[in-house]
Amino acid sequence: MTGPANATVSCRICGGVVDEFLDLGRQPLSDRFLTADDLAGEFFYRLAVGQCHGCSMVQLTEEVPRELMFHEAYPYHSSGSSVMREHFARIARRFLDSELTGPDPFVVEIGCNDGIMLKSMQEAGIRHLGFEPSSGVAEVARAQGIRVRTDFFEASTATAVREAEGQADVIYAANTMCHIPYLESVFRGVDALLTERGVFVFEDPYLGDIVAKTSFDQIYDEHFYLFSAGSVRAAAERFGFELVDVERLAVHGGEVRYFLARRGARTPTPAVARLLAEESAQQLTDIATLRSFAVGVERVRADLTALLHRLRAEGRRVVGYGATAKSATVTNFCGIGPELVAYVCDTTPGKQHHLTPGRHIPVRPAADFADPYPDYALLFAWNHAEEIMAKEQEFQAAGGKWILYVPEVHIV
Numbered sequence: 001m002t003g004p005a006n007a008t009v010s011c012r013i014c015g016g017v018v019d020e021f022l023d024l025g026r027q028p029l030s031d032r033f034l035t036a037d038d039l040a041g042e043f044f045y046r047l048a049v050g051q052c053h054g055c056s057m058v059q060l061t062e063e064v065p066r067e068l069m070f071h072e073a074y075p076y077h078s079s080g081s082s083v084m085r086e087h088f089a090r091i092a093r094r095f096l097d098s099e100l101t102g103p104d105p106f107v108v109e110i111g112c113n114d115g116i117m118l119k120s121m122q123e124a125g126i127r128h129l130g131f132e133p134s135s136g137v138a139e140v141a142r143a144q145g146i147r148v149r150t151d152f153f154e155a156s157t158a159t160a161v162r163e164a165e166g167q168a169d170v171i172y173a174a175n176t177m178c179h180i181p182y183l184e185s186v187f188r189g190v191d192a193l194l195t196e197r198g199v200f201v202f203e204d205p206y207l208g209d210i211v212a213k214t215s216f217d218q219i220y221d222e223h224f225y226l227f228s229a230g231s232v233r234a235a236a237e238r239f240g241f242e243l244v245d246v247e248r249l250a251v252h253g254g255e256v257r258y259f260l261a262r263r264g265a266r267t268p269t270p271a272v273a274r275l276l277a278e279e280s281a282q283q284l285t286d287i288a289t290l291r292s293f294a295v296g297v298e299r300v301r302a303d304l305t306a307l308l309h310r311l312r313a314e315g316r317r318v319v320g321y322g323a324t325a326k327s328a329t330v331t332n333f334c335g336i337g338p339e340l341v342a343y344v345c346d347t348t349p350g351k352q353h354h355l356t357p358g359r360h361i362p363v364r365p366a367a368d369f370a371d372p373y374p375d376y377a378l379l380f381a382w383n384h385a386e387e388i389m390a391k392e393q394e395f396q397a398a399g400g401k402w403i404l405y406v407p408e409v410h411i412v
Helices: 036-041 082-098 118-123 135-142 155-165 183-193 207-213 229-238 270-281 287-313 326-334 366-370 382-391 393-397
Strands: 018-028 044-052 058-060 106-110 127-131 168-174 194-205 241-249 255-262 318-321 344-346 363-365 376-379 401-404
Touching: 018 287, 018 326, 082 118, 082 168, 082 382, 106 118, 118 127, 127 155, 155 183, 168 183, 183 194, 183 229, 183 241, 194 207, 194 241, 207 287, 229 241, 229 255, 229 270, 241 270, 287 318, 287 326, 344 366, 363 366, 366 393, 376 382, 382 393, 382 401
Parallel strands: 106 127, 106 168, 168 194, 318 344, 318 376, 344 363, 376 401
Antiparallel strands: 018 044, 044 058, 194 255, 241 255
8 A cells, every 4th residue: 555645754863754655564473472361462564665755765764662672581582593693793703803802892782682793792802781671581691691681772871981980992782783773872872882983783674675676565653764874974074974885785675784884984985975866866765766666665565465365265274484573574465364374383382382573473492393394485584585494495395485575575
């Protein structure tokens, strides 16, 4: 459902008017997996996304209270993927070789989850601190000897850390900054905590990849912002920082790693100008481009639901693979319930034997996938397709087929 501009919504960065271009309808909390007793009180909100006329920041038009999303039962564990374990080990090694070579270096991570990156710092004897408001995963990190503050990173908490421990040489966040509507407070916290020549590095899903791949499932309650290099540069400048480097990343369906420093502290690399030029050539932040993306989203919904209904009519058995947060967007926007997808397999114990948000599809252990194999598997964890398909070769050998919907609906 595409919608007209909504002049009643103001940009959370600059206060400009946000022009709505996509309405994904009534949605539940994406990571709230339910028991039968939870169904009556399930929380729903309207998931719509728009772009600011002033600073070009793409953002949700309705904010879900952070305490509903990030809490002691938050089920996502970053270390669950071997690809992501290696990803975080590489960035840790890079920091150790470049930014953390001085006397008594200090690194702070915003949203450290189960400590997958900071573990390398702990093993190297580097002074470190993770902010993680979800106490369950924070305890997993703490049990490994990683220093964690179970709190949200904002101006007040960052200032408290500076007063107690001094300033940080590196502040890092992965798949976290896009979760935080109140970026002004975060930047004020970074300003308080970062050394004069320190670097603030964060990586998040990239608007350019989302548009190019029609990966609309990257839009859900936790992803309040969809960043581009242009919008990050504008936000950084507003808060006294400068975008000094960017890197394209393949993880999570396409991300960009942004490097920010205090204005004038570092010379921007050519990569910044190149990515900004690419965005301009692609008209990435033009509202017409974003409205065309919305049309593509509608097409994916029509094609996916038509395929699933046809397979049901033919008596084919379809299950889901990966009870991801982003699968909530797909199942609820497309109206996919257990009548079309019998269950979803997942390796996360906290999700197993529960029901998916909104559409209430049963979640079963990964071992059930082969007992017996279905005819088709709808791959919600498509961003880990290579890793998953390599692990599940016997499924295809038995005649099973994968259904993917990025960048379009197709069968493998």
